[in-house]
Amino acid sequence: MIILSLSSFPDFNIYSTPLLILVFQGLVFVGLLFNRYFKNRNIADLFLALILLLICYEQICYTVGFMGWYNVFKNTKINYFLIPMGMTIAPLIYFYIKSITTSNFKFRKKDWWHFLPIFLFISFKFFIYCYDSLQPNFSEIQNGVLRLSVDEAVVSPIYNFVSFAQMLLYLAFTFQLFYNYRKRITAYFSNTYKLELNWILSFLIVFTALFLYDSSQSVIGLLITDLNYKQRWWLNIFMALIVLFVGMKGYFTDTSKLNKISFKFSPNPEIIPQISEEKKTVSNEEVEKVANYMELKKPYLNPDLNLSDLAELLEMNRAQLSQVINAGFNKNFNDFINEFRVNVFIEKLKIGEHKQLSLLGIAYDCGFNSKATFNRVFKKITKTSPSQYLDTMST
Known part of the structure; x- marks a missing residue:
């Protein structure tokens, strides 16, 4: 009182x-x-x-x-x-x-x-x-x-x-x-x-x-x-x-982003570095199918791509595709897609696109939708920042 x-x-x-x-x-x-x-x-x-x-x-x-x-x-x-x-x-x-x-x-x-x-x-x-x-x-x-x-x-x-x-x-x-x-x-x-x-x-x-x-x-x-x-x-x-x-x-702040999105399945969010029982259930044909589609169709250029979209494009269900990515590529979906984006970004640097576009502009063309995500993913994969990577290419 x-x-x-x-x-x-x-x-x-x-x-x-x-x-x-x-x-x-x-x-x-x-x-x-x-x-x-x-x-x-x-x-x-x-x-x-x-x-x-x-x-x-x-x-x-x-x-x-x-x-x-x-x-x-x-x-x-x-x-x-x-x-x-x-x-x-x-x-x-x-x-x-x-x-x-x-x-x-x-x-x-x-x-x-x-x-x-x-x-x-x-x-x-x-x-x-x-x-x-x-x-x-x-x-x-x-x-x-x-x-x-x-x-x-x-x-x-x-x-x-x-x-x-x-x-x-x-x-x-x-x-x-x-x-x-x-x-x-x-x-x-x-x-x-x-x-x-x-x-x-x-x-x-x-x-x-x-x-x-x-x-x-x-x-x-x-x-x-x-x-x-x-x-x-x-x-x-x-x-x-x-x-x-x-x-x-x-x-x-908009906190309603997930209200109309359903991802009620149980993909394994952890990368499994060892060969597991899960990996034995993934066929080579499934892995090749996903890899070939990524190389030919380049769905990763769509910044809004999610697991459900890619599964529909590949005529697979979400749980099946998640299992293929986790076990067949030893990556979660996010790392799997963004590695393709980083590789395309590097290829664009090699052909000199940075002379016409900013690094962020190139990143957006590769499927990223934010500077923070791009910088974080690029450093995670290459162990260096985009600008530092560009400097090493110039030397």
């Missing part, structure tokens, strides 16, 4: 004003995300809007405290409704990332079980409020008997510990989900830059940093010294800034 030495509410001071401005801006993005969800029905917008809304709810509780609410309205019953939202935010973060990285994602009935702990806690808070409100002189005090003897003394410490463990677990699962997605797209798409979702990685990093900061502050307050409201203000201002950052990036 925050108690300020103020005589009136609201008090706009150096602590309350920045929080008030940032929380208001955060709520603007909550409204924008909700509005877009109801228009387009992209469930990722709903999850992000709920994440930001719950954080803003916690921020509002602190903001009105810094504005003097708890000093002026000493008998307010707001303590019964100050509910830490970690248990809700943790699964929402997981489902937000899952809704973006899973094609045709659907929220199932059984997914509601992830939110059972917070529903139970809210029910408990409602119960103790109802009980305490029936006790004598409840209107004259701030906290009733169950609020002090059960909630504050027993349940809240347990809740905080469980919430910490839950957030840690969900963040681990979410990072695993994201990196598995990164592996899967290399097995399906030839150009992955626009699908790598670097913004999502930033999203996870800032929330992890916020979680670690909050956890360290709790440990300090519990084991070393009690932190006063001004010292805890920094966590709240960082949280408010993160809400603004996440709101802006989440709203202005």
Whole structure:
């Protein structure tokens, strides 16, 4: 509970004003995300809007405290409704990332079980409020008997510990989900830059940093010294800034790229360097068929080429083609296609096309669709940058 030495509410001071401005801006993005969800029905917008809304709810509780609410309205019953939202935010973060990285994602009935702990806690808070409100002189005090003897003394410490463990677990699962997605797209798409979702990685990093900061502050307050409201203000201002950052990036970044793409098969995203049982099931005819088609038809020049497109061109199914590429060429789909592109790029350098076009222009002609992907792939294959490679050709 925050108690300020103020005589009136609201008090706009150096602590309350920045929080008030940032929380208001955060709520603007909550409204924008909700509005877009109801228009387009992209469930990722709903999850992000709920994440930001719950954080803003916690921020509002602190903001009105810094504005003097708890000093002026000493008998307010707001303590019964100050509910830490970690248990809700943790699964929402997981489902937000899952809704973006899973094609045709659907929220199932059984997914509601992830939110059972917070529903139970809210029910408990409602119960103790109802009980305490029936006790004598409840209107004259701030906290009733169950609020002090059960909630504050027993349940809240347990809740905080469980919430910490839950957030840690969900963040681990979410990072695993994201990196598995990164592996899967290399097995399906030839150009992955626009699908790598670097913004999502930033999203996870800032929330992890916020979680670690909050956890360290709790440990300090519990084991070393009690932190006063001004010292805890920094966590709240960082949280408010993160809400603004996440709101802006989440709203202005297209995260619906996979909504209408289906790649629900299980290609092996790892390159298998040894001869395996899988390789024995791939015939030489299949390998030659793929190699000849690549040489003659040059489908890799299409920057939007994916595994499904190539499988259709070769009159094969996706799983079969993925197996041929993985086992027959010891590459995943992304490396397989981009190696052809790099080889064509090198051939164009040899015939002097760089005298008429920029290196990036040549790369686009070879099937790349971004400078970042081209530079990364070229260096991975040749162990040098495109400009350095060109210099070695000139010497």
